Amino acid sequence: MTTRYFRLDRLLSEQLQISRSRLRPLLAAGRVRVNGEIEKDRQRIVGPFEQVQVDERIVHGKTPLYLMLNKPAGVVSATRDEQHTTVVDLVPEALRDAHLHLAGRLDYNSTGLVILTNDGSWSRRLSEPDTGVWKHYRVTLELPLDEHDVEAFAAGMRFEFEGLVTRPARLLIRAQQEADVWLQEGRYHQIRRMFAQRGNKVKTLHRLAVGNLQLDKTLAPGECRALTEHEVQTIAD
Secondary structure, eight states, X not given: OOOOOEEXXXXXXXXXXXXXXXXXXXXXXXOEEETTEEOOOXXXXXXXXXXXXXXXXXXXXXXXXXEEEXXXXXXXXXXXXXXXXXXXXXXXXXXXXXXXXXXXXXXXTOEEEEEEESOHHHHHHHHOGGGOOOEEEEEEESSOOOHHHHHHHHHOOEETTTTEEOOOOEEEEEETTEEEEEESOOOTTHHHHHHHHTTOOEEEEEEEEETTEEXXXXXXXXXXXXXXXXHHHHTTO
């Protein structure tokens, strides 16, 4: 999702339904405040979460929202779907109109950490491979694993359909048919397809963490909570 930025005079003109020329006396008189401070520069760029006030009236500024959700299986990673329950359907009803979007998806049968936010700039930092944010998953497989699998994940795998090679991934074998996987990207069904190339099939896939943010163990499947300010600020460190 794109985060929208506005020039102050354009924003005020739209919100107050007056021409830009009529805004100049308001600005000159110090009747416009941005984040509580008098602003007289009509070319000031305003972000979506900055508060703009004319006299006592707040005309712009939404509250940033950051949620973690423990996604159950059988739920779609989408904001709306006519046939299936979506992750947004699991969010408290009072928050569903906050223009939430997903910062990274999980497929229908996968479980674990899903992040929802209305802050597009923040979510892009998590979703773009070049930011280097690792995503941590736990998987169970139909067949036993060995060190050749570890080497194959570390080398990257070619997806012929897209004509690309995946970035190196980390694979840690926990048991014969259980492993942890870390990725810096999230291509379509990537983990399932990587194991398929190794002649193996994923039985369960659960996301444990995104960057420094770990799924809260107190959240039951389907439950969510707001991130703390510290979690928001340090997730990609």
